Amino acid sequence: MEKILNNISVDCVIFGYADDSLYVMLTRRELMDAKTGQPLFTDYTVQGHHILTGENVDDAARRVLKEKTGLDNIYLKQFHAFGDISRIQHTNDQLWLKTTYPDVSDYVLTVGYYSLVDKTKVNPDEAHSFSSWFPVAELPELGYDHREIIDKALEALQSAVLKEPVAFELLPEKFTLLQVQRLYEAILGVNLDRRNFRKKINQMKYVIPLDEKQNGVPHTPAQYFIFSWDVYHKTKKEKYNISF
């Protein structure tokens, strides 16, 4: 019989992208007063869960992701483990745990993963209990140490998109070059020169132009591209550039 391990969990920071902004999926946490029925507090958390007996920690992360988004085979990467003793000691968190999960240990180490999804494929609804997308630039009040977890996930993502083409995981299958640029700008928080950016992307053999253009846009229709991990892996070369 599967049991939860009461002192180890995983947390998934699910990133999505739309409207020139990077989003994170969060779940609302609302604790009701047992007597008055009034909410004692409301805040948000990233989706997490304890790992189960007999379960690899990576599988626990995949399970959480599947429960939350309904999707399999999503880009998922472990980025950091969080194990400070203070991480679940705030008043709201203790209240929540005592009333909702009385068996949970006083100390919980959590392994953080971030996941990159095509936001257009994941529209949380009632089935995804109280989940919704928030722009990373305007996060609501967060429970536990989830502010720190999201910050660190974003840092890891920023590093990653500079040295691997993982950012394309956030785009729909077909995308335009402007979308790629706006995505990079959103992740890195900088402005990039349009012509130089297009030059750079255009020289990547694994960003492949389609014979298809936008429709119904009030400006010159842009060409669509697709990204190929396959071509990427076949053509990539190791680089050893010291740069700091």
Added chain:
Amino acid sequence: MEKILNNISVDCVIFGYADDSLYVMLTRRELMDAKTGQPLFTDYTVQGHHILTGENVDDAARRVLKEKTGLDNIYLKQFHAFGDISRIQHTNDQLWLKTTYPDVSDYVLTVGYYSLVDKTKVNPDEAHSFSSWFPVAELPELGYDHREIIDKALEALQSAVLKEPVAFELLPEKFTLLQVQRLYEAILGVNLDRRNFRKKINQMKYVIPLDEKQNGVPHTPAQYFIFSWDVYHKTKKEKYNISF
């Protein structure tokens, strides 16, 4: 009273550098047959320990490092958490655990840290119970999943030295440019052009020449340099170069 958490540990991959090679500090593990007194097996592990109640996971890593090397304030970085159910299931590992640490859980998640030390300052002796340095290129038989842990630590180190000047943590306070080059070659496993490498290092303001040269070497004495994190932090600029 401090107690150990029986399903969470830290493991420290301690890197050192000397004689143009990168080394890892390992501890010998030898299980004796209770009846015959003969060794049942011998292998090596990186230094780890379970975390204690009331202890931050980072502090546990520092504690292990201090016990192992006698040193405080050493460069230490978390690089990955290992949580596969199979990681302590091999026969030797189970035998060892059952006889030596009967209270340990069947499942142990470990958080991996790597640490960079000046090998000349850490010469393991009897005080460091069965510890010794091994070249990363010639590792002995390793217990648990420690081969994987060391491999992943090395990968993390390889990434890190290309974008931050952490490699200098492996050198003595005073070093020559050839030492820096050989160090990079050892970490990355490539050969680097001497003149170009010197040019690159020389333009780093935080690698500061001393008015001091080598003594007693059978060739032109080389100039000594020191590294300054202080100057580095004051002069570094964020870079947003997409390169993959």
Added chain:
DNA sequence: TCAAAAGTGTTACCCTTACACCCATGC
């Protein structure tokens, strides 16, 4: 006709790369 994004080229500069010779020292 206006708004919005698409698409396009050149120049200057810097960094990277490849490459060879003489020098200082200890033995």
Added chain:
DNA sequence: GCATGGGTGTAAGGGTAACACTTTTGA
């Protein structure tokens, strides 16, 4: 004198960075 590394410069090529105008479409 010989072995070992120290120290140095240049030229070619590639990549980065800065910068402006015309085109296409829908409303």
